[in-house]
């Protein structure tokens with residue numbers, strides 16, 4: 314699919330990038346409000362939910378990269394928009410509902426982060442399955458400095474990722490931390506030089522997109538259970554998905570190819 318067949322967005326650049334010599338593609342979503350450091354206004358988040366659903370439902374898309382620009386992944390929710398909202402406005406419209414769309418993707422999602430990933434920007438990154446970040450990236454949950462708290466999962470996902478003591482200190486001070494610190498704390502999957510962030514994320518997405526799609530989807534679903542439920546319930550889910558993976562054509566092909574000492578030809582079924 315080319316840009317011509319994709320909708321036009323106001324705050325996003327969306328594309329599907331073909332992988333050479335295959336029919337597989339990588340979904341590409343770039344947050345595009347550069348003048349406001351990609352502040353996540355409501356209309357951007359509605360567009361993001363819609364673009365992600367489109368890419369997730371495209372059978373040739375094997376992984377999705379979400380990125381910003383050199384200066385910012387995203388500097389948080391749009392404070393100008395939030396400033397005029399009352400508690401009842403927030404309760405009635407529940408704008409955070411649209412933010413969770415990324416967690417509903419069946420395809421693996423990879424955040425490629427340079428510059429600021431603050432507040433809702435850091436929360437959006439944490440909703441992705443993996444994050445490749447630049448050494449110069451700046452993370453933080455600065456919400457308390459403007460009189461609120463993280464509201465798009467920050468208090469929960471940060472704590473699960475890096476532990477209570479560090480999540481507490483970072484959130485209660487609002488202090489920022491670097492790409493290398495994020496990696497050392499286990500918040501992100503890889504830290505690279507800033508100009509390597511996008512190529513590394515795309516290469517990772519291409520690698521994953523060429524693996525058998527049913528196995529990738531099942532593995533993602535099982536790993537997500539580790540953060541959602543008890544060990545015994547998670548092990549049950551893993552066992553069901555493991556058994557189910559034996560129904561895929563790619564299981565037959567993958568194991569036959571191994572035994573015949575040849576490369577597998579996956580059909581992603």
Ligand code: CO8
Nearest residue numbers: 348349350352388389390391392393408432433455464465
């Ligand atoms: N919202 C709106 N506009 C922003 C935001 C933002 N989060 N961040 C930056 N901008 C705008 C500025 O207003 C400015 O616009 P203009 O040129 O029109 O005045 C422009 O971007 C450039 O910003 P600065 O002049 O401040 O640039 P600096 O380089 O001096 O500073 C910073 C960059 C450090 C990123 C600084 O802009 C900053 O601190 N931004 C706010 C960071 C923040 O507090 N984020 C948390 C917001 S709250 C949140 O994310 C809660 C999410 C919970 C879910 C919400 C569901 C609706």
